[in-house]
Each structure stands twice: as structure tokens, then as C-alpha cells.
Amino acid sequence: MLTCAKALAAEVRSLVADYLDGIRFAADSILFLDRIERFAAMIAFWGARMNLTAEPDDPRELAFHIIDSLIPVILGGNEELLRHAFRAGNRVLDLGSGAGFPGLVLASVSAANFSLIESRRKRSSFLAVAAAEMDLKNVVVEARRMKPARASSSRSAEDAEPKLCSYFDVVIARGYALPPAFHSAAASALRQGGIAILYANPGQNLAQANRLHEFRLLPYTIPRGSRVVQRILGVWRLR
Numbered sequence: 001m002l003t004c005a006k007a008l009a010a011e012v013r014s015l016v017a018d019y020l021d022g023i024r025f026a027a028d029s030i031l032f033l034d035r036i037e038r039f040a041a042m043i044a045f046w047g048a049r050m051n052l053t054a055e056p057d058d059p060r061e062l063a064f065h066i067i068d069s070l071i072p073v074i075l076g077g078n079e080e081l082l083r084h085a086f087r088a089g090n091r092v093l094d095l096g097s098g099a100g101f102p103g104l105v106l107a108s109v110s111a112a113n114f115s116l117i118e119s120r121r122k123r124s125s126f127l128a129v130a131a132a133e134m135d136l137k138n139v140v141v142e143a144r145r146m147k148p149a150r151a152s153s154s155r156s157a158e159d160a161e162p163k164l165c166s167y168f169d170v171v172i173a174r175g176y177a178l179p180p181a182f183h184s185a186a187a188s189a190l191r192q193g194g195i196a197i198l199y200a201n202p203g204q205n206l207a208q209a210n211r212l213h214e215f216r217l218l219p220y221t222i223p224r225g226s227r228v229v230q231r232i233l234g235v236w237r238l239r
Contacts, residue, residue, distance in 0.1 A: 009038070043062060073109055112138065
């Protein structure tokens, strides 16, 4: 089984490398691809056991998730709100990290510091092990739920869980929740002037966002197996 996982991971690496070569993506490709290959091997080996992703044994599907996760960095050269989002020293929060898309992928290609929040214990354990296996010293994993901070100082039993605070330069989410829930969580977690990034499918209404402004809707296409699929990024800045 481990041998099969390694073979699948090598194929994922090849698919991702071909895509990045095709778009002339500038990065430390060898280090990034080494990390991605280790990541893909772990998902292939543990995916079915832990229900990490729908098709953990399909290299084209894993390549799709990896490439999709990279889009904010790929588009950053042409989009002002994204240009410096993942620079060294920035603090990035990934809401509902799941199997590590996009948090572990973006951490593999950037120097920013990432906090990955995942409420499901098995998945948060996987994320911590994967980050160590990928040698990602810029990643911290927190096994907890996300609760936007409240303006009131009163506390109840529900308030006993840690809250998000206005601390992060960037908040990202992919498959986390409906847009209004993301808007609320991102607004609570971002510092003033911070950037919120939501991955979505065409047709979703992303624009309504409390305290988030400078809305940008960024459409893109990427390969998914034999198809090319339409995707969008919603990007905002916190007032």
C-alpha cells in the first residue's frame, strides 16, 4: 500500500509540475514539488481511512486540489490585493483546513506564517503530521472550532471556547462554509487592512460582506482530469 501511495504521489508531482511549467510559474519549484510529493503520498495512504478527500487514489483529482489551492499566489502578480498577501512575516489563518487544501499547499510555496484551524481531531492530527513530514516550520495547527469574537464583554458557557481575534494579515477558506459565515469569521480575525480570500464556484453570491470592502471577483480556469473547470476567488480588504 505504501508503495502504491509513493507511485501515485510521483504522478501527482508530475501533473502539478507540468501545469506550473505551462503557466511559467516562478517559484522554488524543486523544494515545492518535493513537499507536494510527500503531501500527496500521505493523502493517498491515509485518505480513505480518514475520509480526507473524496478521491484520494486519483492523482488527477489530487493535482486539481493542489493547483486550485495555489491560485491566490499564481494570480498575485496581477492583482494588487493579493500581491503581498503571503510575504514573509505575514500571519495567515486557514479556516476549516480539512485535508490541507489550501493551507499546507500555500505554506509550501510561501514564507508567511500559517495557522490552520480544524475542529475534527483526526484531521487536525493529520495536518500536524503532514506539516512535519513536509518540513513546514511556518505552520501551526489548532484543533478547535472557529467562533467570531463578540463585542460584548459578558461571557457564557458558549464563550468558553477560544475566539478569533483581530490578529491576522490574511484569512483564507476553501470549502469552509457559506459566504456569510466566512465574512463574519474573516472580519473577526483580520487586522485592519487585512485581506480575506474565499475560493468558490461560479454562481455563488460573494459580494455581501460586513466590514469587508474593495471586493474583487477573480475568475479562473484549471484542469480537473479530462475537463477544464471554472472557479472564482472572492477577495476583500477589512475596513
